[in-house]
Amino acid sequence: xxxxxxxxxxxxxxxxxxxxxxxxxxxxxxxxxxxxxxxxxxxxxxxxxxxxxxxxxxxxxxxxxxxxxxxxxxxxxxxxxxxxxxxxxxxxxxxxxxxxxxxxxxxxxxxxxxxxxxxxxxxxxxxxxxxxxxxxxxxxxxxxxxxxxxxxxxxxxxxxxxxxxxxxxxxxxxxxxxxxxxxxxxxxxxxxxxxxxxxxxxxxxxxxxxxxxxxxxxxxxxxxxxxxxxxxxxxxxxxxxxx
Amino acid sequence: xxxxxxxxxxxxxxxxxxxxxxxxxxxxxxxxxxxxxxxxxxxxxxxxxxxxxxxxxxxxxxxxxxxxxxxxxxxxxxxxxxxxxxxxxxxxxxxxxxxxxxxxxxxxxxxxxxxxxxxxxxxxxxxxxxxxxxxxxxxxxxxxxxxxxxxxxxxxxxxxxxxxxxxxxxxxxxxxxxxxxxxxxxxxxxxxxxxxxxxxxxxxxxxxxxxxxxxxxxxxxxxxxxxxxxxxxxxxxxxxxxxxx
Numbered sequence: 413x414x415x416x417x418x419x420x421x422x423x424x425x426x427x428x429x430x431x432x433x434x435x436x437x438x439x440x441x442x443x444x445x446x447x448x449x450x451x452x453x454x455x456x457x458x459x460x461x462x463x464x465x466x467x468x469x470x471x472x473x474x475x476x477x478x479x480x481x482x483x484x485x486x487x488x489x490x491x492x493x494x495x496x497x498x499x500x501x502x503x504x505x506x507x508x509x510x511x512x513x514x515x516x517x518x519x520x521x522x523x524x525x526x527x528x529x530x531x532x533x534x535x536x537x538x539x540x541x542x543x544x545x546x547x548x549x550x551x552x553x554x555x556x557x558x559x560x561x562x563x564x565x566x567x568x569x570x571x572x573x574x575x576x577x578x579x580x581x582x583x584x585x586x587x588x589x590x591x592x593x594x595x596x597x598x599x600x601x602x603x604x605x606x607x608x609x610x611x612x613x614x615x616x617x618x619x620x621x622x623x624x625x626x627x628x629x630x631x632x633x634x635x636x637x638x639x640x641x642x643x644x645x646x647x648x649x650x651x652x653x654x655x
Numbered sequence: 656x657x658x659x660x661x662x663x664x665x666x667x668x669x670x671x672x673x674x675x676x677x678x679x680x681x682x683x684x685x686x687x688x689x690x691x692x693x694x695x696x697x698x699x700x701x702x703x704x705x706x707x708x709x710x711x712x713x714x715x716x717x718x719x720x721x722x723x724x725x726x727x728x729x730x731x732x733x734x735x736x737x738x739x740x741x742x743x744x745x746x747x748x749x750x751x752x753x754x755x756x757x758x759x760x761x762x763x764x765x766x767x768x769x770x771x772x773x774x775x776x777x778x779x780x781x782x783x784x785x786x787x788x789x790x791x792x793x794x795x796x797x798x799x800x801x802x803x804x805x806x807x808x809x810x811x812x813x814x815x816x817x818x819x820x821x822x823x824x825x826x827x828x829x830x831x832x833x834x835x836x837x838x839x840x841x842x843x844x845x846x847x848x849x850x851x852x853x854x855x856x857x858x859x860x861x862x863x864x865x866x867x868x869x870x871x872x873x874x875x876x877x878x879x880x881x882x883x884x885x886x887x888x889x890x891x892x893x894x895x896x897x898x899x900x
Contacts, residue, residue, distance in 0.1 A: 462743045463743060464739060464742055464743055484745060487743060487744060487745045488745050490743060491743065491744075492739065492740055492743040493740070494736035494739045494740055495736065496735055496736040497736075498735060498736040498737040498739060498740040499737065500664055500668060500737060501668075502667060502668045502671040502672060503664060503667055503668065507664070507667065510660065511660055511661065511664050512740075512741075512744070514656050514657050514659075514660030514661070515657055515660070515661070515741055515744040515745070515746040516744055516745060517656070517657065517745060519656070520656070543671075559740070560740075563744065569743075
């Protein structure tokens with residue numbers, strides 16, 4: 413079954429066509445990467461799918477719910493981890509988790525249990541009483557991901573989850589994201605080709621609001637005759653520019 | 656639960672910020688001490704800096720920092736993508752608005768209590784009327800909190816620093832009649848000050864401190880008129896930025 417089905421999804425800003433007639437299907441439990449250079453429309457796509465921005469035309473169905481007509485139901489199914497580390501800086505790690513649990517409507521007891529589970533699962537137990545704003549970038553990203561998962565979302569949007577992290581912090585986060593495969597449908601936007609290659613079941617390449625190609629990493633390499641995803645990506649983007 | 660948890664978060668974010676103690680409590684305290692020291696050293700009888708006259712004004716001036724705290728938090732949440740994360744949850748719009756505004760009321764009460772405790776130490780004669788001033792805190796705090804929601808919805812955190820931290824606090828100070836008699840400056844200045852709510856907020860507190868309800872009522876109505884208009888504008892602008900996000 414498809415977790416996400418985009419049907420002619422379009423976003424027109426006054427001067428820019430940010431997303432142009434996007435048709436895309438993502439299967440349940442799949443980890444799907446959206447790749448593209450700056451301004452390709454990845455973040456706008458995520459914003460539309462996560463109900464943060466209304467499409468100009470078209471629709472997307474998330475587990476049977478329309479982002480146009482069932483906004484509140486869609487919100488109960490999804491979670492977003494934005495590009496910037498969106499944590500409350502003066503709250504502790506534990507308090508941040510409690511806040512998001514409450515936002516998803518979890519009762520007090522359930523919120524406490526879920527927070528404890530998530531703290532253990534993400535290795536955040538040691539920093540549970542530290543203020544989020546005082547954590548390093550890597551720990552903040554880890555907390556950001558934990559906050560996104562506390563409401564048990566069926567679909568998760570990760571916008572540039574490892575941007576600016578060092579190699580070790582990135583490897584840690586990759587491990588956590590990989591563990592979501594099969595249980596949480598994940599849409600990940602990234603600039604890092606190796607990230608998409610290491611984590612994702614399928615990849616979509618966007619340029620200037622259009623989806624140029626979709627497939628597994630191997631399929632994209634075969635389509636272009638390249639050995640590396642990065643080369644395949646560059647070739648597709650250049651070809652897309654030439655068209 | 657959602658509103659309550661978000662309100663607790665707002666309170667913690669503000670109270671754990673040293674800026675709150677520094678400006679919200681520290682600055683009015685220093686002013687009260689400084690002006691009382693000046694008053695003690697002025698020969699003759701000058702009514703302006705007398706503690707009974709000064710305290711309601713300083714207490715109201717302290718509340719003007721609520722706009723800064725509130726607007727700064729909202730604009731940082733907006734620009735730092737924290738609200739983006741929360742907007743994608745099932746939390747309704749009213750939880751955001753109440754969660755940002757309600758926790759400011761007890762903070763305002765605490766500010767006023769601290770201000771009056773210090774004033775009592777500085778020989779403000781104790782009277783049960785002081786408790787009435789706490790009633791004046793509610794409409795006055797509402798004024799500054801709704802301004803915080805309004806500015807936080809439209810300004811960046813850097814702009815908030817300039818407009819709420821410098822401009823608004825100065826405006827509300829100079830046009831409040833706390834530090835000097837507005838009529839001494841001229842009729843135009845007086846007319847502008849009287850058209851704005853700040854002087855009425857101070858006069859409301861002064862009138863209640865004297866249990867003069869007849870004088871308090873027109874000032875109360877003036878402040879409440881502003882409150883209603885600013886609150887409608889603030890809610891509209893907050894919902895608009897929420898939709899835009």
